[in-house]
Amino acid sequence: MMDLPKTLEKKLKAVISFLEGKKVIVGFSGGVDSSLLAFLSKMHAKKALLITEKSILYPDEEIEGTIQFAKRFNIRHKIIERNPLENKDFQKNPSNRCYLCKTDLYNDILEIMNSENYDIILDGSNADDLSDYRPGMQALKELNISTPYIDYDIHKNDIRAICKFFNLDVQSKPSMACFSSRIPYGQIINEEKLAMIREAEKFLRDRFNLKQLRVRLHEETLARIEFLPEDFTKIFTLENIELIKRKLKEFGFSYITVDIEGFRSGSMNEVLDLGNH
Template sequence: MINLSDTDLQAKLQRLKDILTDMGNAVIAYSGGVDSTFLLKVAHDVLGDNVIAVTARSSTYPEREFNEACELVKQIGAKHVVIISEELEIEGFRSNPVNRCYYCKKELFNKIWDIANEHGINHVLDGSNVDDTDDFRPGMKAAHELGVESPLRESGMTKSDIRALSKAMGLPTWNKPSFACLSSRFPYGQPISEKKLSMVEQAEQFLLDKGFIQVRVRYHGDIARIEVAPEERHRFFDEHLMDEIAARFKQIGFAYTALDLAGYRTGSMNEVLKEEMPDERTTTETTAQ
């Protein structure tokens, strides 16, 4: 039983449950992140076997994230379907245009709708919340076009609401760092390849193994630009650690390694777009950059 004194949170949670109850069934685009795990947990509590989690495997989705997602579904007890959605095979995606995520989400949600239709389910859901309107995320346009619903946003939930409720429910994702697919590590217009994605995944995994919590390795040709949480930046005063990181990144294929002094922030690759495309911020997708 959730014991929360915040009546606003309780009201939002009840609203979410009412929305899901009215749906009667649902397929959830499930990544294993904070939002989709919380949504799956509540949906499974409300709908039981009438909810299915669908996870897409691809070269942009790290193995560690896939394994965690599979384990979380088992803990929740929900049905789980794994599909292949190789974004690099989508026309227009590999060249990494500004609206790259539109192509990805359109492909993904079409495949998820196929699963829904196969099981006689009328609703496809994503985990976007109220805060997801704060950045440029064109994937929401595809979701809207394909009739994907966002019950977390509809119930008025913010990221902090979801984390608080997840903690109260005992979900291990309540304090999980934000994650986005590996394609978000590349400046728009720079082509994406399997090799480059593998380099980024290896570099980020090395930093995670070193104990960093919030990590991004942005790909700038020969240069790897590291972003870590602002409170973790002090660790780079350790010269031995810096030497280790530089040597490992060189093995991976980066000629140079740099630290972003500002630290991690959502959508850092979008900062150059904010003055050029302010209206696009209404077309959001579900994951932070």
Template sequence: MTLQEKKEILTSYIKEMGSLAVAFSSGVDSTFLLKTAHEVLGDKVIAVTARSCSFPERELKEAIAFCKEEGIRHFIVDSEELDIEGFESNPKNRCYLCKHELFEKIAVIAKEQGIKEIAEGSNLDDNGDYRPGLVAVAELNIKSPLRYAGLTKEEIRALSKELELKTWDKQSFACLSSRFVYGETISREKLSMVDKAEQRLLDMGFQQVRVRIHGTIARIEVLPNQLERLVSVREEIAGYFHELGFTYVTMDLDGYRTGSMNATLKDSE
């Protein structure tokens, strides 16, 4: 199937919905989905963004700016994961707990605004990893238009570039809670440490980063072709990370990859 055919499937699917609330994080996928939905349905589309301590302020600001620029009605809902019973202990179904609560809150807004459907931005590549959040998506009948159309992350970036979206080459992002090894307590303090650490790396020009946290150990993931550069500025990075509260600062020689924390699930099976 060609990319154009997939795009046509996507637009037809969205058109059939009639009206849509998009869970909008300002990431690559949800930005493309929101832009496409707005082109198809116009003012029958709204964006809903969750505000929490696991969602960096820079991402929230980008979400607000995009909706303002595009003229899309935008709602910000407080969805503090740490207030969800059991979440801070970081269980294997952490993402399920978070998504279930978020989509329930979006459903309230959608109903108030007379919106029929709710959609999220997972893509075809998400089918190949451990994604407990997709269980909540299925349970609550949340639509996944990008997966429905069979679009991969690479294809979404290509289509985003065609639309001249600034996010076409933006780093992939997942909530900061995903930086914690399963079973390790998630706290506001450590979320802030991770957020500031990753922001420093981004400010230094690293394109795709993760700072995984293991107790007081920071495990840095960057693209393999930037590992050498990471070593060249190691003293500056280590010094800043120590100031944040990390005792040890390490570099992951495997480089950046999605869902690296899920390797611990396989080890425990």
């Protein structure tokens, strides 16, 4: 097993020291960041509970992954079912949409923390998240949710390295964002749109064995697909193009386009004037 760099080892020890003696709840999505937090909490906190949100904003397969991880490490795990669309302001899809959703989610988790006498709630946001527009961070600050990776300057690549060090088998897992992030700000979020996105991404991922992609939905029925550039040659045959066109039209899309810039996280933020946020 490869040793960690000294600076990263020091940061890891600081996180472990922070966890010791505390009863913690981890907001657990099953991604790389929260999986490492879950593991460290199980190993070093006084008591650990993982809480996962099940909603129409995430693929069902992700939920199954959280269940398996919790079983593997024998960590107490609770799944809470939520419908973010019950928040009418969220449906309107403002640029601070993530703030609204995070506030609702962590208020629910705070109720569990208080009723079950836990000390703190941990969120897996990392130091890289500070470089993009992340309105959800404001909700974490307002509700006093702890962000150890940010507090100790731990970045995504650091987290992947630590996961590899502990053989967690999640270090190669691609970054995931909720389905509402596929819809441009200001365009209404509803169940029909989310279902179109969910079905299209599942089809493309399964059919072409893709690790990463996004299907962005513009103006009700236009799909802008972001593939990893290295997948372009695998996908773009005449036969595959015909298949993609037919299937996505079955899912409700009228126009199917491919973004030649390829996959990039947060591409919907490119139109924002961040100086005003």
